[in-house]
Amino acid sequence: xxxxxxxxxxxxxxxxxxxxxxxxxxxxxxxxxxxxxxxxxxxxxxxxxxxxxxxxxxxxxxxxxxxxxxxxxxxxxxxxxxxxxxxxxxxxxxxxxxxxxxxxxxxxxxxxxxxxxxxxxxxxxxxxxxxxxxxxxxxxxxxxxxxxxxxxxxxxxxxxxxxxxxxxxxxxxxxxxxxxxxxxxxxxxxxxxxxxxxxxxxxxxxxxxxxxxxxxxxxxxxxxxxxxxxxxxxxxxxxxxxxxxxxxxxxxxxxxxxxxxxxxxxxxxxxxxxxxxxxxxxxxxxxxxxxxxxxxxxxxxxxxxxxxxxxxxxxxxxxxxxxxxxxx
Amino acid sequence: xxxxxxxxxxxxxxxxxxxxxxxxxxxxxxxxxxxxxxxxxxxxxxxxxxxxxxxxxxxxxxxxxxxxxxxxxxxxxxxxxxxxxxxxxxxxxxxxxxxxxxxxxxxxxxxxxxxxxxxxxxxxxxx
Numbered sequence: 001x002x003x004x005x006x007x008x009x010x011x012x013x014x015x016x017x018x019x020x021x022x023x024x025x026x027x028x029x030x031x032x033x034x035x036x037x038x039x040x041x042x043x044x045x046x047x048x049x050x051x052x053x054x055x056x057x058x059x060x061x062x063x064x065x066x067x068x069x070x071x072x073x074x075x076x077x078x079x080x081x082x083x084x085x086x087x088x089x090x091x092x093x094x095x096x097x098x099x100x101x102x103x104x105x106x107x108x109x110x111x112x113x114x115x116x117x118x119x120x121x122x123x124x125x126x127x128x129x130x131x132x133x134x135x136x137x138x139x140x141x142x143x144x145x146x147x148x149x150x151x152x153x154x155x156x157x158x159x160x161x162x163x164x165x166x167x168x169x170x171x172x173x174x175x176x177x178x179x180x181x182x183x184x185x186x187x188x189x190x191x192x193x194x195x196x197x198x199x200x201x202x203x204x205x206x207x208x209x210x211x212x213x214x215x216x217x218x219x220x221x222x223x224x225x226x227x228x229x230x231x232x233x234x235x236x237x238x239x240x241x242x243x244x245x246x247x248x249x250x251x252x253x254x255x256x257x258x259x260x261x262x263x264x265x266x267x268x269x270x271x272x273x274x275x276x277x278x279x280x281x282x283x284x285x286x287x288x289x290x291x292x293x294x295x296x297x298x299x300x301x302x303x304x305x306x307x308x309x310x311x312x313x314x315x316x317x318x319x320x321x322x323x324x325x326x327x328x
Numbered sequence: 329x330x331x332x333x334x335x336x337x338x339x340x341x342x343x344x345x346x347x348x349x350x351x352x353x354x355x356x357x358x359x360x361x362x363x364x365x366x367x368x369x370x371x372x373x374x375x376x377x378x379x380x381x382x383x384x385x386x387x388x389x390x391x392x393x394x395x396x397x398x399x400x401x402x403x404x405x406x407x408x409x410x411x412x413x414x415x416x417x418x419x420x421x422x423x424x425x426x427x428x429x430x431x432x433x434x435x436x437x438x439x440x441x442x443x444x445x446x447x448x449x450x451x452x453x454x455x
Contacts, residue, residue, distance in 0.1 A: 076388065076390070076391060076393075082405070083403060083405065084403060084404070084405030084406050084407070084421070085395075085402075085403065085406040085407060086406075086407045086419070087388035087389060087391075087395060087407060087410075088388070088389075089389050089390065090407075106391075106393070107391070162418075165379070165380070165418065165419060166407070166419050167416055167417060167418055167419070168389050168410060168416070168417035168419075169389070169415055169416060169417070170389055170390070170415040170416075170417075171389050171390035172390075173390040173391075174389070174390045175390075175415075317415055318415060321414055321415045321416050322416075
């Protein structure tokens with residue numbers, strides 16, 4: 001059992017989401033940084049899609065009522081593990097009664113606390129993810145609060161010495177670094193042109209691909225609103241029929257500033273879709289806090305698929321490195 | 329003649345450095361002290377040793393931020409460096425509270441179990 005000792009609002013139980021219900025208007029949901037969730041689960045011997053705690057407001061303090069192997073992945077968060085300072089992308093046993101403190105990230109935006117056995121909240125419509133908007137799933141359909149107790153599932157046997165001593169893994173920031181990302185202060189995202197891309201005038205298209213965009217404070221699990229130096233306008237503004245929205249779709253509302261739909265996005269919307277973030281780069285966007293600067297790199301479908309394969313290869317490498325530690 | 333205060337200081341310093349036996353002979357004074365094994369063990373580590381093998385890594389994974397800075401205070405159990413083996417990192421931990429000294433091995437050097445990797449000044453129990 002994991003007991004939450006202190007947490008600001010909006011920290012939730014998430015797994016890889018609830019696909020397949022868009023026809024009744026439900027969002028896909030799930031961890032904003034699915035890559036961090038997968039690797040965190042692997043580090044504690046879980047299936048990749050087990051439920052974990054998504055931490056997007058800090059500090060979070062929890063303790064275990066029994067010895068638990070935990071992992072913290074995602075943002076570069078300072079951690080105190082039973083009092084000892086350890087880096088992020090770390091797994092270690094937390095003794096019964098000892099405290100884990102997850103502090104505000106030095107870099108990135110969201111951390112994931114995975115527990116051996118997974119967070120055992122009851123699945124709803126095939127997922128343990130919290131849908132905050134509709135108020136179901138996760139822990140009582142809401143954000144975590146101090147005093148909440150989360151049951152955990154059966155843990156896989158794990159190498160005792162490493163669990164005791166703790167270990168880290170190579171994070172995707174280095175393993176999946178982009179050659180095109182030359183400025184360390186800018187997050188590069190690969191995008192495909194959207195169905196309404198060519199409806200924008202030449203200056204808008206040039207600005208969209210050429211200028212930096214800043215993530216504003218008006219950003220959450222539903223979407224990220226961006227600000228930039230250019231107002232994006234169409235050659236012939238006209239009303240559009242509503243179209244499907246998936247996480248990563250970049251729309252341009254009448255304000256002319258783009259917004260990127262994310263995990264808890266509505267299933268459909270009527271703003272023009274100028275682009276879509278390659279699925280392989282959604283984790284980078286999940287780690288972009290308000291104020292972060294983005295640049296969009298135009299890629300074709302083939303490159304987006306290749307990027308997805310590279311992500312999968314990274315996860316496979318971590319899985320292979322950890323395999324000897326999981327006693328079969 | 330040594331003032332009593334100084335004798336206390338000498339004893340404290342000896343204990344802090346893990347001295348097992350101390351004899352001082354001066355005109356008019358013979359001082360002999362033996363320290364209990366446990367007292368010596370508490371403050372014994374003047375170095376941080378590796379408890380695994382791997383390539384010495386001073387920064388947090390995926391960052392260029394050193395895990396610990398020489399001279400900075402560390403708590404017992406803090407991860408002060410890492411030993412890399414492929415995509416996995418094993419910890420180098422501060423054995424006791426104190427202040428970390430300088431690294432004794434170069435970045436990327438292969439380190440074995442028991443190798444000293446940092447000097448360290450343990451926190452004095454008498455302060």
